[in-house]
Amino acid sequence: MRPDILQQAMAEHHEECLDNREFGFWLYLMTDAILFALLFATYVSMFRNTANGPEPIDLFDLKHVFLETACLLTSSVTFGFAWLAALHQKRQIVMFWLIITLVFGLSFVYLEVIEFLDMIRQGAGPQASGYLSSFFTLVATHGIHVSIGMLGILMMVLQVMIKGLSPQVCSRLFRLGLFWHFLDIVWIGIFSVVYLPVFI
Amino acid sequence: MQTHEHSLQDYLTGLVLAVILTAIPFWVVWTSAFSAKVLFGIITLCALIQVIVHLRFFLNISLKHTGKDYLTALFFAGVLIFIMVGGTIWILYDLNFRMM
Numbered sequence A: 001m002r003p004d005i006l007q008q009a010m011a012e013h014h015e016e017c018l019d020n021r022e023f024g025f026w027l028y029l030m031t032d033a034i035l036f037a038l039l040f041a042t043y044v045s046m047f048r049n050t051a052n053g054p055e056p057i058d059l060f061d062l063k064h065v066f067l068e069t070a071c072l073l074t075s076s077v078t079f080g081f082a083w084l085a086a087l088h089q090k091r092q093i094v095m096f097w098l099i100i101t102l103v104f105g106l107s108f109v110y111l112e113v114i115e116f117l118d119m120i121r122q123g124a125g126p127q128a129s130g131y132l133s134s135f136f137t138l139v140a141t142h143g144i145h146v147s148i149g150m151l152g153i154l155m156m157v158l159q160v161m162i163k164g165l166s167p168q169v170c171s172r173l174f175r176l177g178l179f180w181h182f183l184d185i186v187w188i189g190i191f192s193v194v195y196l197p198v199f200i
Numbered sequence B: 001m002q003t004h005e006h007s008l009q010d011y012l013t014g015l016v017l018a019v020i021l022t023a024i025p026f027w028v029v030w031t032s033a034f035s036a037k038v039l040f041g042i043i044t045l046c047a048l049i050q051v052i053v054h055l056r057f058f059l060n061i062s063l064k065h066t067g068k069d070y071l072t073a074l075f076f077a078g079v080l081i082f083i084m085v086g087g088t089i090w091i092l093y094d095l096n097f098r099m100m
Helices: A003-045 A062-087 A091-121 A130-163 A167-199 B008-031 B036-057 B068-099
Strands: none
Touching: A003 A130, A003 A167, A003 B068, A062 A091, A062 A130, A062 A167, A062 B008, A091 A130, A130 A167, A167 B008, A167 B036, B008 B036
């Protein structure tokens, strides 16, 4: 085989590998969506089971939730900007937007942890009632996903810094972007199902 | 194959629509502008539209350009979610009603 043909075949093979990884990641996201959907179903089924314990209306703060929503939505868009910069092979700008995304992600997790600690301090921890167990399971699972996503963003900042925007790094960044935007979609469900109906 | 081509316009359109679709339910609940049933309706409608907006503008899913494999997986997940979540809520509410 001539070396240039061999090289082309290798490049195509690598591209196909990355395509497969992206599709595999997409399948993972779909299974994750099903997992979240079932946590939502559990939450809705448990909605009235407060066991004479704390009621949700006394625990939630609409402004706080709105702030969390704003942080997550902004971080989703700034991740998009990082991806646009990656398409144009602009390394510094990718790192800049990824760090901005990280800041908004951190603010979101910080707000959520504050909310949880405040609830636990008021005696509304996950052990207080079936309702609160399902609340903490659903919202904290999302929170843990966001935290893992932030770890991923940190890794991507380092990879872009050290390895540059190679096809492999770009593919990883793309997959992380899918994950990050997916988590924002789950959050739409959380504020629409968990928080807003409580205030009606 | 999933398309990698995004444009700035996509993200900005997505942002504007998402902000509007988030602000509407928060605002109507905050002001309690309507009766409970209407409020539920508005929240559900805005959430569903916002999910589609995010899929279209942030995840860049489109019926034309996204690969069949991706769309099949997405629709299959949608069907499973509909059956399992719908079924769970239906059965448990029915059970709850009969146990009263």
